[in-house]
Amino acid sequence: MSNRDFLRQTLAGTLPARRHGESAGFVWRWLDEGVMELSPSGRAQAAVVLSAGVHGNETAPVELLADLLDELLSGRRRLAVRLLVVLGNPAALRAGRRYLVNDMNRMFGQKGIADFTPSGETARSLVLSQHLLGFFAVDDGLPRWHLDLHTAIRGSLHPRFALRPFRARGYAPSLLSWLEAAALDALVTHRAQGATFTHFSSESVDAMSATLELGKALPFGANDLVQFSAVSRALAALIGGLPLPVRDGPPLKRYRVSQQITRNSEDFALLIPADTLNFTEFQRGEPLAREHGREYRVEQAREWILFPNPSVALGLRAGLMLVEAPEEAG
Ligand SMILES: [Zn+2]
Known part of the structure; x- marks a missing residue:
């Protein structure tokens, strides 16, 4: 696994020749199409799920995760957390479409797939839910994170923003600190139960969850990854156990639905x-x-x-x- 193999093979729909291995300071396991788990040999500081491509036309965050993974696998970056990397909807990524039959990010959690005609997307949302539950089934007492990376279809007066799922239990301050460090412009808090991937992780395993909208969707290769550098640095700090970058710019604007x-x-x-x-x-x-x-x-x-x-x-x-x-x- 190197040089964007994970992304390349996910896009090609092929199985890797090796499905597990050891790298600089961690072991990796290819669990499923677009799903990879990395476990550090030392003590982990957190358990983190990073997902992208739940919408298949939102390619920039997929490239961002592929780069991060390459840096880990090549030993250029140290891993300090248990990490699950998820490319959400490989079939839609291959087609360059948001979804093929139905929007997968409306299928998670309690409401689930009941309202949808069975499709590749209903099946995939169940597969991803199982992997997420499996990843967090280990009760290691570690802080739990889930960041789901997206880009928006339309232009936005706040180019980069986060959505926090509704939580009756309230929110951990460390998620807010991370969102601030990632130089996001705004934070939106939901006031009702939803059926997104991050609602599911927040509700089912009590993760600190947020959906990140990181700019406008463009095709593979056309993305200017420089505009994602602050988020990329904050992600690297989270998974490397490093101090968070210092926020540069105006304070995070806060909204609720x-x-x-x-x-x-x-x-x-x-x-x-x-x-x-x-x-x-x-x-x-x-x-x-x-x-x-x-x-x-x-x-x-x-x-x-x-x-x-x-x-x-x-x-x-x-x-x-x-x-x-x-x-x-x-
Ligand atoms: Zn999206």
Whole structure:
């Protein structure tokens, strides 16, 4: 395993000749297509899952993880944590598409796959859930992390941001410190149960979980990885047991979800321009969307929009509205 073999073989859909081995200070095991576990020979400081490519057209974070893995395997970087690297949806990565049948990042956790027609994606979401549970089944008392790396489809007034799943139990401060060190521009906290990969890890194994949106999606090879350097450094610090980089830039902006816009009816129409940027501000009373028997309007004095998308399947999220939450603890 070297020189992006893990990525190359995952994209080719081939099995590696060797499925386990020893490298500089750790052993690695290829567990499944796009799933690799690394265990340090010394005492681990944390157990960390890093995933990317849950959406197959979001390639920059996949390249970022492949580079990180290469640095570990070539001995250029030291490993101080138990690490599970996951390339989420290899079939969609090969096709360069967000998904083939249904959005896999709506299939995890309690709600699960019940609402979806069986497909490669429903099967894959179960496989990934099992690997994640298996990885954390070892009760070693280590801090548990799961960072799921994405890029957004549309432009964003905050280019790099994180989403934290809803947690009745509250949040560990170390996740916030890491997000700040990674030079992210904003943090959005969910207020309701979801079906994303990070909701699942937060809920099922009590991991410090966040979905990271790291800029705009481009095809393989067209990504300018320089814009990801701060995140890359913060990831390297996390898995290398090194001090976090010092944040450079304005403080992290904090939001929480105020309302979800759901497409429940065939006549659903978004009433804002299709190219509205993420984190565009709206004033109380402005109409946002309309469908049979229901209209969505801005409810608070000011709300900011995230992920507006009228063409989602029925019953799924067509957008989120946010309010500022600067004072929120944790
Ligand atoms: Zn995504």
